[in-house]
Amino acid sequence: MHPVVTETDFVEVPLLSRGKVRDVYDLGEHLLIVVTDRLSAFDHVLPNGIPDKGRVLNMISAFWFEKTRHLVKNHLISTSTEDLPSPLCPHKESLEGRFTIAKKAQMLPVECIVRGYLSGSGWSDYQRTGSVCGIPLPDGLRESDRLPEPLFTPSTKAESGHDENISFAQAAALMGESLARRVRETSLALYNFAADYARQRGILIADTKFEFGLHEGDLILCDEVLTPDSSRFWPVDLYEPGRPQPSFDKQFVRDYLLSIRWNKEPPVPSLPGEVVAKTTAKYREAYERLTGQPLP
Numbered sequence: 233m234h235p236v237v238t239e240t241d242f243v244e245v246p247l248l249s250r251g252k253v254r255d256v257y258d259l260g261e262h263l264l265i266v267v268t269d270r271l272s273a274f275d276h277v278l279p280n281g282i283p284d285k286g287r288v289l290n291m292i293s294a295f296w297f298e299k300t301r302h303l304v305k306n307h308l309i310s311t312s313t314e315d316l317p318s319p320l321c322p323h324k325e326s327l328e329g330r331f332t333i334a335k336k337a338q339m340l341p342v343e344c345i346v347r348g349y350l351s352g353s354g355w356s357d358y359q360r361t362g363s364v365c366g367i368p369l370p371d372g373l374r375e376s377d378r379l380p381e382p383l384f385t386p387s388t389k390a391e392s393g394h395d396e397n398i399s400f401a402q403a404a405a406l407m408g409e410s411l412a413r414r415v416r417e418t419s420l421a422l423y424n425f426a427a428d429y430a431r432q433r434g435i436l437i438a439d440t441k442f443e444f445g446l447h448e449g450d451l452i453l454c455d456e457v458l459t460p461d462s463s464r465f466w467p468v469d470l471y472e473p474g475r476p477q478p479s480f481d482k483q484f485v486r487d488y489l490l491s492i493r494w495n496k497e498p499p500v501p502s503l504p505g506e507v508v509a510k511t512t513a514k515y516r517e518a519y520e521r522l523t524g525q526p527l528p
Contacts, residue, residue, distance in 0.1 A: 236269045236281035244319035265332045274496045280503045287329040288515040289459045296457045306453040307334040337445025342386040346423035349438040365397045374474040384416045438464035480518035484510045
């Protein structure tokens with residue numbers, strides 16, 4: 233297992249942004265995206281890092297970027313330490329496996345969510361309205377049921393607080409009808425391809441979030457793609473509609489924080505070693521199932 237990295241501070245290159253998980257640096261023509269081991273739950277970053285989490289997220293994204301090039305171009309240039317700019321060479325060891333050199337893109341103003349199963353906020357919406365994000369569904373569906381067909385349900389990108397679901401018409405108003413249609417078509421194609429692939433490897437992709445940008449006039453897939461942080465991954469062998477499903481993500485962390493009745497306000501509690509270890513194991517298992525390879 234590699235050392236835990238919860239924050240980076242590379243003075244050799246300008247820091248552009250520090251998100252809940254990613255630190256983004258400006259390399260001039262390109263970006264350096266570093267995926268840390270930070271973990272957020274209930275909109276708070278936890279004190280503990282999760283060993284190997286950042287490497288798993290970065291390498292799963294790289295895996296899917298390569299696998300889906302026939303469907304859409306993407307921002308990936310390199311994940312090899314050999315391609316790091318010379319000022320960053322002293323940091324090769326800490327960066328190994330957890331960075332992407334990426335194209336700069338003009339990001340689109342919506343999150344592109346595809347839902348293949350009825351879960352999370354979609355399940356809550358369905359119970360209340362019989363629809364998901366305004367899209368009517370048949371009566372009598374159970375929690376975690378597979379949907380008749382995958383749904384494209386875009387949302388806004390909130391600067392703070394929660395993203396808000398919007399209709400396709402609202403998405404089209406934000407970025408133009410033609411581009412919105414292309415984004416919807418591409419998102420559904422990506423989901424269908426990945427869901428088929430993952431199912432054969434023991435993982436159901438219940439839903440996922442894509443982000444797109446424009447680069448030299450082309451639509452490209454950006455950010456992270458089809459990871460346990462941007463998707464719900466469920467084990468095929470334990471799938472049973474009518475209840476919530478076990479998943480390959482930070483479920484152990486959420487369960488622990490609910491069990492101690494944390495009020496979701498600072499101070500944020502530290503996690504016991506057992507919860508950290510179980511969470512690491514789930515992230516690693518997702519990588520190994522998808523790729524068929526042990527985590528390097």
